[in-house]
Amino acid sequence: MPTRATAIAGANIAFIKYWGRASSSPLVPLNSSISMTLDAAHTTTTVAFADDYADDSLTLNDAPAGAEAMLRASRHLDRVRALAGTAARAQVVSRNSFPAASGIASSASGFAALTVAAAAALGLQLTPQQMAALAREESGSAARSLLGGYVEWDAHAPDQACVRQLAPETHWDLVDVIAIVSEAAKPVSSLGGHALAHTSPLLGARIAALEAALAQTRDAIARRDLAMLGEVAEADALSLHAIALTSRPPILYWQPATLTILHAVHRWREEGLPAYFTIDAGPNVHILTTRAYAEAVAQRVRALEGVSNVLVCGSGSAPRLTDEHLA
Numbered sequence: 581m582p583t584r585a586t587a588i589a590g591a592n593i594a595f596i597k598y599w600g601r602a603s604s605s606p607l608v609p610l611n612s613s614i615s616m617t618l619d620a621a622h623t624t625t626t627v628a629f630a631d632d633y634a635d636d637s638l639t640l641n642d643a644p645a646g647a648e649a650m651l652r653a654s655r656h657l658d659r660v661r662a663l664a665g666t667a668a669r670a671q672v673v674s675r676n677s678f679p680a681a682s683g684i685a686s687s688a689s690g691f692a693a694l695t696v697a698a699a700a701a702l703g704l705q706l707t708p709q710q711m712a713a714l715a716r717e718e719s720g721s722a723a724r725s726l727l728g729g730y731v732e733w734d735a736h737a738p739d740q741a742c743v744r745q746l747a748p749e750t751h752w753d754l755v756d757v758i759a760i761v762s763e764a765a766k767p768v769s770s771l772g773g774h775a776l777a778h779t780s781p782l783l784g785a786r787i788a789a790l791e792a793a794l795a796q797t798r799d800a801i802a803r804r805d806l807a808m809l810g811e812v813a814e815a816d817a818l819s820l821h822a823i824a825l826t827s828r829p830p831i832l833y834w835q836p837a838t839l840t841i842l843h844a845v846h847r848w849r850e851e852g853l854p855a856y857f858t859i860d861a862g863p864n865v866h867i868l869t870t871r872a873y874a875e876a877v878a879q880r881v882r883a884l885e886g887v888s889n890v891l892v893c894g895s896g897s898a899p900r901l902t903d904e905h906l907a
C-alpha cells in the first residue's frame with residue numbers, strides 16, 4: 581500500500597525580490613525578500629510513496645511532466661527521502677489553480693506543496709521553517725510560500741528562522757491583479773538570472789539600497805499604507821530589471837505589452853486610482869491595489885492591448901493538507 585498525502589500551497593508575489601545568490605549549496609540569497617502569499621493562485625499536489633514503484637513519476641496539470649520538471653521534482657524528493665531515511669520512489673500528481681500556460685511562475689507554490697505533501701506522506705514532523713529551508717534549495721521563492729500572509733525570507737537568519745510572518749493574511753485587504761501578457765517560456769530561467777546577476781555593474785548599488793527598502797516595506801505592511809508599499813515595490817522591480825538588463829549577456833524579460841501596462845498604471849494613478857506595479861523575472865505585470873479598487877483595476881487591465889488574461893488574487897493562507905487526493 582502506498583503512503584500518500586496531499587497539500588495545497590499558494591504562490592506568492594514579492595515586493596522586495598530575491599535576485600542573485602551568495603551561495604548555491606546550501607542556498608543563501610544575496611538579499612532578504614518580502615512577499616505576500618496568494619489565495620487564488622495555488623498548487624495542489626499528491627505524493628504517494630511505495631517500495632515497489634520502479635521510479636519517480638510526475639503528472640503536471642493532467643499531462644506527464646517534461647524532463648526538466650521531472651529532474652527537479654526527483655532531486656527535491658531526494659532531500660525529503662534523505663531526512664526520512666527511505667529510498668522509496670514516489671508518484672506525484674500536481675495541478676495548478678491558474679491556467680497551465682498563463683506564464684505565472686508555479687515553482688513557488690509547486691515546491692511548497694511538494695515539500696509539505698512529501699514530508700507528510702513520509703510521516704516527518706517538520707516546522708514551516710524546516711520545510712522552507714528544504715524548499716528554497718530547489719526554488720528560493722518557494723521558501724516564502726510555506727507561510728501565509730505577509731512573509732519575510734531573511735538572508736542572514738539560521739535555517740530554523742529563515743522565514744517569518746510579518747502579518748497574517750487577515751491583516752490587510754491588499755490585492756494583486758495579475759496581467760498576463762505572454763504565455764511563452766521566458767528567455768532565461770530565474771536560475772540563469774540569479775547566476776548572471778553577478779555580471780551586472782549595478783548589482784552593488786542594488787544591494788546597498790536594499791536594507792532601507794526592506795525597512796520601508798515592513799513599515800508599509802504594518803501601517804497598511806499602499807502608497808508607501810507601492811513606491812518601494814515599483815522601485816525594487818525596476819532595480820531587478822536594471823540588473824537583468826545590464827547582465828552579460830543581458831536579459832530582456834519585458835514584452836511591448838509589459839511597457840504599455842507600466843505606463844497605464846502610472847496614468848491611472850494620476851487619475852486617482854491607487855495602483856502600483858511589480859514585475860517578476862518575466863513579462864507579466866502584477867498590479868497592487870486594495871480590494872475596493874480591484875475590479876476597477878482588473879477591468880482597465882483587460883481593456884489594454886496585449887493582455888491575454890487577468891487573475892485577481894488576495895492574500896492567502898499557509899499550505900494545508902487535504903484528504904481530497906488527486907491520485
Ligand code: PMV
Pocket residue numbers: 593594596597598599613687688718719720721722770771860861
Ligand atoms: O524561486 P526562484 O529560485 O526561481 O527565484 C525567483 C525569484 C523571483 O521570483 C524573480 C523574485 C522573488 O523573490 O520572488
